[in-house]
Amino acid sequence: xxxxxxHKDVEERIYSEWxxxxxxxxxxxxxxxxxxxxxxxxxxxxxxxxxxxxxxIEDILIRYHRMRGFSxxxxxxxxxxxxxxxxxxxxxxxxxxxxxxxxDRDTLYKMIREYVDEHRGGxxxxxxxxxxxxDWSREKYTLDPGIVRLxxxxxxxxxxEGLVYRGYRLVNYCTFDGTSFSDLEVVNTEAEGLLYYIKxxxxxxxxITIATTRPETMVGDVxxxxxxxxxxxxxxxxxxxxxxxxxxxxxxxxxEYVDMKFGTGAVKVTPSHDxxxxxxxxxxxxxxxxxxxxxxxxxxxxxxxxxxxxxxxxKTLEILREKNLxxxxxxxxxxxxxxxxxxxxxxxxxxxxxxxxxxxxxxKAIDVIKKGKIKAYPKNFENQYFQWLENLEDWNISxxxxxxxxxxxxxxxxxxxxxxxxxxxxxxxxxxCPNCGSKKLExxxxxxxxxxxxxxxxxxxxxxLTMGFHEDVVPQVLKxxxxxxxxxxxxxxxxxxxxxxxxxxxKLFGYGVIKQVEETTVEKIDYKDxxxxxxxxxxGELIVAFKLRNPDKIVTPQSKAxxxxxxxxxxxxxxxxxxxxxxxxxxxVMETGYDILKAWVSRMVMVGLYITGDVPFKHILLHGLVxxxxxxxxxxSKGNVINPLELVxxxxxxxxxxxxxxxxxxxxxxxxxxxxxxxxRKFTNKLxxxxxxxxxxxxxxxxxEVKDLDSSSVSRRTQNDILRVVQNKxxxxxxxETQKLAEEVTQDLEKYNFNFAAEKLYEFAWHxxxxxxxxDVKNRIDxxxxxxxxxxxxVQLKLLHPFMPFVTEEIYQRxxxxxxxxxxxxxxxx
RNA sequence: GGACCCGUGGCUCAGUUGGUAGAGCGUCUCGUUUACACCGAGAAGGUCAAAGGUUCGAGUCCUUUCGGGUCCACCA
Numbered sequence: 001x002x003x004x005x006x007h008k009d010v011e012e013r014i015y016s017e018w019x020x021x022x023x024x025x026x027x028x029x030x031x032x033x034x035x036x037x038x039x040x041x042x043x044x045x046x047x048x049x050x051x052x053x054x055x056x057i058e059d060i061l062i063r064y065h066r067m068r069g070f071s072x073x074x075x076x077x078x079x080x081x082x083x084x085x086x087x088x089x090x091x092x093x094x095x096x097x098x099x100x101x102x103x104d105r106d107t108l109y110k111m112i113r114e115y116v117d118e119h120r121g122g123x124x125x126x127x128x129x130x131x132x133x134x135d136w137s138r139e140k141y142t143l144d145p146g147i148v149r150l151x152x153x154x155x156x157x158x159x160x161e162g163l164v165y166r167g168y169r170l171v172n173y174c175t176f177d178g179t180s181f182s183d184l185e186v187v188n189t190e191a192e193g194l195l196y197y198i199k200x201x202x203x204x205x206x207x208i209t210i211a212t213t214r215p216e217t218m219v220g221d222v223x224x225x226x227x228x229x230x231x232x233x234x235x236x237x238x239x240x241x242x243x244x245x246x247x248x249x250x251x252x253x254x255x256e257y258v259d260m261k262f263g264t265g266a267v268k269v270t271p272s273h274d275x276x277x278x279x280x281x282x283x284x285x286x287x288x289x290x291x292x293x294x295x296x297x298x299x300x301x302x303x304x305x306x307x308x309x310x311x312x313x314x315k316t317l318e319i320l321r322e323k324n325l326x327x328x329x330x331x332x333x334x335x336x337x338x339x340x341x342x343x344x345x346x347x348x349x350x351x352x353x354x355x356x357x358x359x360x361x362x363x364k365a366i367d368v369i370k371k372g373k374i375k376a377y378p379k380n381f382e383n384q385y386f387q388w389l390e391n392l393e394d395w396n397i398s399x400x401x402x403x404x405x406x407x408x409x410x411x412x413x414x415x416x417x418x419x420x421x422x423x424x425x426x427x428x429x430x431x432x433c434p435n436c437g438s439k440k441l442e443x444x445x446x447x448x449x450x451x452x453x454x455x456x457x458x459x460x461x462x463x464x465l466t467m468g469f470h471e472d473v474v475p476q477v478l479k480x481x482x483x484x485x486x487x488x489x490x491x492x493x494x495x496x497x498x499x500x501x502x503x504x505x506x507k508l509f510g511y512g513v514i515k516q517v518e519e520t521t522v523e524k525i526d527y528k529d530x531x532x533x534x535x536x537x538x539x540g541e542l543i544v545a546f547k548l549r550n551p552d553k554i555v556t557p558q559s560k561a562x563x564x565x566x567x568x569x570x571x572x573x574x575x576x577x578x579x580x581x582x583x584x585x586x587x588x589v590m591e592t593g594y595d596i597l598k599a600w601v602s603r604m605v606m607v608g609l610y611i612t613g614d615v616p617f618k619h620i621l622l623h624g625l626v627x628x629x630x631x632x633x634x635x636x637s638k639g640n641v642i643n644p645l646e647l648v649x650x651x652x653x654x655x656x657x658x659x660x661x662x663x664x665x666x667x668x669x670x671x672x673x674x675x676x677x678x679x680x681r682k683f684t685n686k687l688x689x690x691x692x693x694x695x696x697x698x699x700x701x702x703x704x705e706v707k708d709l710d711s712s713s714v715s716r717r718t719q720n721d722i723l724r725v726v727q728n729k730x731x732x733x734x735x736x737e738t739q740k741l742a743e744e745v746t747q748d749l750e751k752y753n754f755n756f757a758a759e760k761l762y763e764f765a766w767h768x769x770x771x772x773x774x775x776d777v778k779n780r781i782d783x784x785x786x787x788x789x790x791x792x793x794x795v796q797l798k799l800l801h802p803f804m805p806f807v808t809e810e811i812y813q814r815x816x817x818x819x820x821x822x823x824x825x826x827x828x829x830x
Numbered sequence: 831g832g833a834c835c836c837g838u839g840g841c842u843c844a845g846u847u848g849g850u851a852g853a854g855c856g857u858c859u860c861g862u863u864u865a866c867a868c869c870g871a872g873a874a875g876g877u878c879a880a881a882g883g884u885u886c887g888a889g890u891c892c893u894u895u896c897g898g899g900u901c902c903a904c905c906a
Contacts, residue, residue, distance in 0.1 A: 004868075188903080195906080212906060225906095259905060267906050275904045335903090348904095380834070387833060387902070595901085624835095629842090631899085663843050663853075668835080669899085673842050675855040682868045693865030753846060759853075771870075778865090 001695055001814070005688035007652030010810045015128055018809075023823055024135045026073040026584075028066070035070035036584035037062055038458050038617075039134060040592045040600070044078035044141060045085045045116045048126035050626035050634065050672070051593050053644040056657040057623055057754060058591045059132045063802035064749050066133070067826040073584055074133060075461050077140035078123060080116065082404035082450040083185075087177065087341050089115055089403070100178075100402075105445065109402045126645060131653045131805045133822070137495075138580070140461045142453050143405070145491030150460045151453045152408045152427035154611055159409075159424040163357050163610075164397075166422060170278045171396055173349040174339040175296030179400040180351060182449060183393065187340045195332035196317070197264060199325045200224050203240040203249065208233060209327050211263025213334055214270070215320065216312040218245050219301040220291035222281060223269040228254030230265050244325045245316065246302055253284055272350045290350050309347070354407060354446070356395040361606040365389055368605065368615050376620040377752050378667040381594055388598045395603075397449045404447030414438035428488075455603035458590070458616035462581040465496055467564070468503035485520075486562050492517055497578060498566065511577045512568040520561050587617045594622040594667060621752055624669040626660070631671045642672060654804035655680035661803060662758040683762060684807045687800070690770055691811040694790050697781055728780075731788045734773050737764075738792045742827040745799045758803055765796050790815065795827045 022028060026036075037058050042048075058074060066072040089112045090100050100108055120141075127134065140147060158164040171180035196215050199207045208224055224241045226233035237254040257280060258267055271281030272290040281288060291301045298304040303319075304312040320326040337346045366389050368374050369382055376382045398407060409422040412433035423430045423441070432439050453460075467490055492498060492514045500510040569577075586608075590601060601620055608616030627633055628640040635641065647656050658680040664670045726732055741764050748757035769792070777785050794815060801808040801821050812821035 001865095003866075183903095210906085214906080257905090262905060270906095274906080276906075277904095279904085332906095334906090337904090384834065384901070391903080598902085625900090631842095633900090665844070665846095668843095671842070673855085675842070678868080679854050682866095685868050686866065689866035689869090691865085696865065748846085751846075755844065756846065759844070763853080770866085774865080775870085 001688070001692045003689075003692075005685045005807060007654065007684070007806065011129070011131065011653055011806045014806055014809050015131060018133065018820070018822060019128075019136065021820070023820065024074070024133045025137065026071040026135065027578075028823055029069055029071045032069045032071035034583045035062070035065040035072045036462075036587040037074050037589050037591060038461055038587055039074060039076045039132075040590075040596075041077040041079040041140075041142065041454065041457065042123050042127075043081040043084055044120050044123065045081065045088065046123060048123060048130075048644055049641070050644055050660075052123075052127065053130060053656060053660060054593065054623045054626065055127075055132065055591070056130065056660055057621070058589075059130075059657075059805070060661070060749070060754060060802040061589060061591070062133055063805060063822060064826065066822065067798065067801070067824065069825065071583075073135055073138070073580070075138050075140070075580075076124070076127065076132075076134040076136060077457070077461055078120065078142070079450065079454055080142045080404060082399060082401055082447060083177070083179065083181075083341065084450075085116060086112060086401045086403040105402050112403045129645060129648050129653060130657065133805070138461075142450075142457075145489060146463070146465045147453070147456075147460050148405050149427055150463060151405050151448065151456060152425070154456055154607065155408060155448070155452075156424050156426050157611070158356060163360075164424075165355055165357065166352055167355045167394070168350060168352050169355070169396075170272070170275055170348040171351050171353055172337060172346045173294070173351065174342065174344060174346055175294065176342050176344045177339060177401075178294070180349075180353060180396060180398070181339070181346065182396050182451075185340050186337045186346060187343075188335045189338050191334055191336045193332050193334045193336075194329045195263060196329045197327040198244065198268075198320060199327055200241045200244060200266075200268070201325075202236060202252070203242060206236075208236055208241065208252065208266045209264045210266045210268050212268055213332065214273075214313070215316045216298070216304065216309055217270040217273045217291065218243065218268065218316060219298075219304060220270045220272055220289050221250060221268045222271055222286040222289065223250050223284065224252045224266060225255050225258055225269050225280065226252065226266045227256060227258040227260045229256075230258070230260045233266060244320060244323060255280055255284070273348050275348055278348070278350075288350060292347055292349060294349065294351075296347065353396050354398040354409075354444075356397055356452075358392050358395050358606070361610055362389045362392050362602075364609050365602060365605040368609065374605065374615050374618060374620060376622070378622065381597060381620070381622050381667070384594075385597060385602055389602055395449075395452075397452045398444075398446035399449055400445070401447055402445075404450060405453055407444045407446050407448060409444045410441040411444070412436065412438055413440045413442050451599055451603055452607075454600060455607040456611065458587050458604055458608055459581065459585055459612050462585050462587075464499045464577070464579055464581065465490070465492060466499045466501040466508075467492070468501050469509075482515075482567060483563060483565050486564060487560075489560070489562055490564070492564065499577065500568070509571050510568055511571075512566040514564060514566045516563075516565040518563040518565075520563055585612065586615050589619045589621050590617040591621040591623065593625060595625065597622060622667050624664070624667055627669060627671045629672050629674065647677060651677045651681045652684060652806070654684050654807050657805075658683065658758060658762075658803055661754045662762065664755055666752055666754065683766065684804060686766055686770065687797070687804075687807055687811065690765070690774065690793060691814065693774065694786075694793055695814070697786055698790070725784050726788055728785055730773070730776055731785050734769075734792060735788060737768065738795055742795060742799060746826070749802075754803075757799075761796065761800050761803070765800070769793070769796065797821060798824065798827050 018024065026034070039055060039058065042052055062072050062074040092115070093099060103111065124136070124139070155164060172183070172186050173180045193213050195211050195213055197209050197211050198215060199209050201207045208226070210224060221243055226237065228234070228237060236252045239252050240249050241252050243250050257276065258265065269277045269280055269286065271277045271286060271288040273292055278288070289300065291298060292309060293299045296308055298307050298309070298312045301312070304315055307315060317326060338344060339346055366386060369376065369385060376385065408427050409424045410430055411422055412435065415433060415436035415438060422444070423434065429443070430441060433441060467486070494514055494516055496514045498512055498514055499508050500512065501508055590604070592601065604616050608614070625633065628642065632638065632640060644656060655677055659673065659676040662676065662680065726735070741760060744760055745757045748754070748760070774789070777789055794812065797808040797812050798821060805822065809821050813819065
């Protein structure tokens, strides 16, 4: 053994060995109780950051449970990250002097897909560098056809059950990025603005002065509003005011909403461009004239038409000054709603969008936590969860971007154009309008909010793939037919295990393993064959026949088709089918940064409960953020971002992992600490040298006869076996202390007190075991004390393995003739 | 406006149901060079932000104040 532990010689080799041997698969413990953690999917296009490095906690849990004999699954996946990714791509386009507007929808989508595909895989290899024992064979992607189909299904179910509706509402719209955002994506920034006092003449004489921060929207005003209790304005309520800019007559109305103490106690009402005014206008039955377009320019606004909002404001003020209607302006602190991507001010614009009714969903989501069906750690985060859900407004799930899952809703351009009636399907284009039979159907151009698909992640990733067959085909499959043409790309790859579903009855009738998938083209379309599925199945030449009246709308002789080769099994053997959903759902822990508790965790609970009827996970475990060494949040704009991989290179994955866990209470933020990393690295070296010492003594004392060095348990029995032969008092004490350590570490892990466990292990290994015991045993070593020494050391390695997988594995194998520590058993006690 | 987190030795932070203050780094003294100088033995250093309360006893529970940070919220 070298004098110094060098992680670079070890980590990559060990990781690929683990992977090759299939140690990351739950099947390694086929009879164990299921234990499952789903990895929060990183952006497929992104790079590793400290949020990901904190997933060390998940690896600790998984490795611990795997060693305890659980059938442990840690399932990886990546997210297409709609807006994020499209934004990055548009920046790239901009650098090339192009814009998204230069391309049609399909081309743009294809370009982004190719761009992402190029970069995919990067994040996976980076996660591997950290030693994460993820089952890569089960890796998922939010745009996998199987996942997408489930998302469609969810949307359709919500639509059919009235949970999804199309609403004409004000949305937070970024006129620069060209999309709307949910409330959660809005960044409120404080700004020093001006409050303008503007006189509105009253038709019958006198005037009311209103205070506003947005004079330019005046042309869209429909009323002047005061508090009905306000004595100053009581006489005006019900009278008519003249809108200064355009000399339109508008009513003066009374509404308790108005704060008498603010400004002048009188406000203007602009329903189409202010969230409050929108609600007020509904209450008072007023109109909603929109005067700002999607491009951020004024429209239907007379002289202001074509101006950007900022220009329009100046123009308006100019006109008001001319008319002597601008009384004064004063400084005013206000909160601007800005775009979290481009930082520009968001415009409230009236748009038709898809919304999810959250009322019923959130009640259940609150309930499961209140009743303890889901527990949060640390518990104080439950308050945040409740507070957010209790105040939740309906969820806007449409985004006006192309990168994402396109909403499976169609509109008939023949009969329904103005009626706002949508045909929602499970993904396939409807044949015809159910009302008029027209085939002129247009799909909604919007895509789903990324969180809408990721809200389904826990069950979507576990749900088996299904391949649909028509009823007629079922008997053939059961008779052992092994090939089928499909017109739809199911996204299967060789090795995928697939359930066969009867598309009419929706019932499963068999399962199979995909052997091969070949892309081909339709050769011939046969309209005559009414029992078309026989033809459909025929091999050799691909002939497709249809019952549809006008199949050429969908399939042409050049259309793509897919030949699936599989091996099939009948339904009665279905128990053998590895159904992850059945086995692992609900998952055990959802571990993630507390910053996405609301955006993601609460939505997973809502949607998970809705679709599966069960909670998506039993525990929510939240970790804090990793700040820079000076305690400041890492951000690209500040330029203080540190790439965890650099640290892995320098200190080794074990050290990075250990440093992130050691001395950090669960859920608390921490600052990156180089001294801590250094200390962790020294610790790996200490372990290495302890091993070196024992290795040398082995040669001295035991003469290489240590084959039965079984450390698989510190159970009472084993302990007694050793105690029987052990005479030395110090040896006996050490056995008891190690026993106690194993017990405490186990309990700390059960309680998610990772820092306690790490601290105890560090303290014990270094300052008790090495400094005291080894020093003591050094000069009196004999066969018995050597047995105790090496045995107890290996117990500590096991306890440390979830935290520092590489160094523990490397040492362990040297003592156990290549036997892996990660699939060995956890030290038992009691 | 509401909620949450943090304020413990020079620095970064632990402190698990309240029971005489801990670690790493740094500093100082001494030692060892066949497990490890990425080492060992030892030392100095804290009125636990402040005040009040509960208690036999509070860093730990309660109240208030001050300082740092985060999240949420439609006051024009």
